[in-house]
Amino acid sequence: MSIENENGTLSAILQKIQTEAERKQDYIAKTKDLQVQTVDGNTHIVLEANRGMPTMEFQTNEVAFGQLASNCDIDVRTARRLRDNENYAPEFDNLINKILVNEPKSKMLRTFDGEQPLVRAIVSDKFKTFDNVDLVESALPQLMDSPANWQIVNGTVTDHRLYLRLKSLVQVAEPALGDHMANGILLRNSEVGMGSVEVRQMVFTLACLNGMMSSNITRHTHVTTARGTEDWSVLTAEAKNADNHALQLKLRDVVASYASRESFDQTVEQMRIAHGDIVENGLANPSGVVENVVKVLSLPKKSSADIMAGLMQTIQQSGYSNKPISRATIVNAVTAVAHSADADNVDDWYTNGRAVLDLPRNQWETIAQTPLAA
Helix, strand or coil: CCCCCCCCHHHHHHHHHHHHHHHEEEEEEEHHHEEEEEECCEEEEEECCECCECCEEEEECHHHHHHHHHHCCCCHHHHHHHHHCCCCHHHHHHHHHHHHHHCCCEEEEEEECCCCCEEEEEEECCECCCCHHHHHHHHHHHHHHCCCCEEEEEEEECCCCEEEEEEEEEEEEEEECCEEEEEEEEEEECCCCCCCEEEEEEEEECCCCEEEEEEEEEEECCECCCCCCCCHHHCCHHHHHHHHHHHHHHHHHHHHHCCCHHHHHHHHHHHHHHHCCECCCCCCCHHHHHHHHHHHCCCCHHHHHHHHHHHHHHCCCCCCCCCCCEHHHHHHHHHHHHHHCCHHHHHHHHHHHHHHHCCCHHHHHHHHCCCCCC
């Protein structure tokens, strides 16, 4: 069974994962063996020769630069300003290098080789290297054989994370007339210390493919006690891979469990009830509704325009047009922002939509009792 979509999204992601897997190299190093240099506005890291390995020089991307600054207890925005100012850059390099020597730590440098070698992350030497290829190898066979008949909706690989989002072609429901929804699943991983390997259940509104997180979530952190211990160097490759293999098996079973119709139906029932939670004066004062949504969810004020656009889109789509604004409408208005969000922020908006669905009654009433515009 093919789970690819018509855009070839999965093929493109798998190709990128494979290409990156072939380029990756990891080095365990003491910070005292690192030298930082700013070259043409970019931070380079020189790894001194050690144990038969030659001296190597790498550029850093913004992820690694941020981790370097955090490791030295320097605010990332301040570090970036100092690096980018040619009057401060030499002094900034000297400060970083002095900290690296005087406060020695053991770190893993996650790199890509090539014409211009790149440090893509500076993480703990105990970081578990459960990489994107490991997640895909553990999850894809289960997804392809699932009776849920999964299909890729969207996904990408960024400097921060891998994202794969799928919908079921057979597990669908209609919580309100015209509002068609499908069960979904999210696979997420970070090779660079920006979060756990994660599997989450989702639901998709089929009219516009707005996604929303389920309350079902499984996370596994990238930390292991084996790496960095005295015994690590004598362990066989089989022993080193045993922990990752166990995690692969767990993920396989979790992916299977999230194909459950029962857990999907629980969210569908919540959406059915949400269609009945009406916002007073919603159509008469949409700006007031959006203002209260931003306040209740503690979102930045600048997000108001995006939520308003999502609201206008939602009230025109099947299942919501010619009806009063409801909690279900607000859920879709919030999750619609994901369509224009940065790739690393998409799931935040799916989570915000879930937060609307789960708002306790007293907080929901702040939105539901929006007054008429003055």
